[in-house]
Amino acid sequence: MRTPLSSVRGRGSAKFGTDDYWVQRLTAAVLVPLSVVLIIFLVRNGAASHATVREALANPICAVLVAAAIIAGVVHMRVGMQVIIEDYVHGQPWSVLAIVLNWFFSALIVLASIWAVAKLSFGM
Amino acid sequence: MSTSKAKAAGGVERPLSPHLQIYAPSWTMVMSIVHRITGAALYFGTILLAYWLIAAAVGPKAFDTAQWILGSWIGRLVLFGYTWALVHHLIGGIRFLIWDFGRCFDEKPRFMLSKLNIVLSVPLTILLWIVAYAIK
Numbered sequence: 001m002r003t004p005l006s007s008v009r010g011r012g013s014a015k016f017g018t019d020d021y022w023v024q025r026l027t028a029a030v031l032v033p034l035s036v037v038l039i040i041f042l043v044r045n046g047a048a049s050h051a052t053v054r055e056a057l058a059n060p061i062c063a064v065l066v067a068a069a070i071i072a073g074v075v076h077m078r079v080g081m082q083v084i085i086e087d088y089v090h091g092q093p094w095s096v097l098a099i100v101l102n103w104f105f106s107a108l109i110v111l112a113s114i115w116a117v118a119k120l121s122f123g124m
Numbered sequence: 125m126s127t128s129k130a131k132a133a134g135g136v137e138r139p140l141s142p143h144l145q146i147y148a149p150s151w152t153m154v155m156s157i158v159h160r161i162t163g164a165a166l167y168f169g170t171i172l173l174a175y176w177l178i179a180a181a182v183g184p185k186a187f188d189t190a191q192w193i194l195g196s197w198i199g200r201l202v203l204f205g206y207t208w209a210l211v212h213h214l215i216g217g218i219r220f221l222i223w224d225f226g227r228c229f230d231e232k233p234r235f236m237l238s239k240l241n242i243v244l245s246v247p248l249t250i251l252l253w254i255v256a257y258a259i260k
Contacts, residue, residue, distance in 0.1 A: 025221070025224060028217050028220070028221060029221060031214070031217070032214065032217070032218060032221075035210065035214050036214075039207075039210065039211075039252065043252055043255055043256045043259070044259065046194075046203075046256055047191070047195065047256065047260045050180060050183075050184040050187040050188070053180050053187070054180070070173075073170070074170065077163070077166065077167045077170065080163050080164075080167070081163075081164070081167050084160065084163075084164060109170045109171070109174050112174045112177075112178055113170075113173065113174045113177050113178075115178075115181070116174070116177035116178045116180065116181035117177060117181075119181040120177075120180055120181050
């Protein structure tokens with residue numbers, strides 16, 4: 001049933017419509033400065049010693065910005081890859097399998113990276 | 125060719141919308157394709173970033189191994205490509221955000237922005253590597 005409220009919310013029977021699109025743009029905008037931060041961090045520490053990397057991430061601003069860049073980046077790439085999958089992988093079960101694997105891969109990358117940044121930052 | 129497509133469409137041969145090979149390449153089209161390719165490359169490239177961070181978190185020994193692998197000539201080549209993909213995708217992303225606001229759709233700015241993407245991304249990537257080597 002189409003109530004005025006449901007029309008306004010713009011959600012059809014799927015209950016979610018533009019969420020991925022919106023998240024993609026939001027993370028894109030946020031990644032403009034954050035990826036620059038990440039690039040600067042990597043340029044400075046790419047060939048550095050272990051102690052230097054630890055020291056850099058011991059700085060809370062640096063650690064939080066790097067973590068933010070990774071989280072926003074992974075959310076962004078999860079949506080982006082799903083768009084690619086939806087464009088090229090047709091028919092069940094492969095389309096569903098690809099989308100699920102995309103979720104798992106993205107979750108693994110973000111969890112592993114954030115664990116590493118946190119461990120280095122806390123000096124453990 | 126069409127058996128799988130026909131199956132997906134419920135056993136009926138449907139007309140397909142024209143795809144890439146139908147159109148003559150243009151700057152906007154090529155840069156759109158490159159945006160998708162660099163995006164996919166960055167997706168798998170996150171494995172390298174995660175590996176590097178984990179190695180650092182595990183300890184100096186694991187980190188030295190990671191630095192040795194990524195510092196080899198093939199590692200550097202991959203990282204150079206990764207840097208370019210990131211810079212190119214970043215600049216291309218800004219272009220798409222401008223378009224999202226409905227700006228720069230006229231023929232001249234549209235192609236100018238698309239050309240600017242590759243014109244900026246290549247020298248910027250080289251510059252980043254020069255800086256990285258200089259401060260090492």
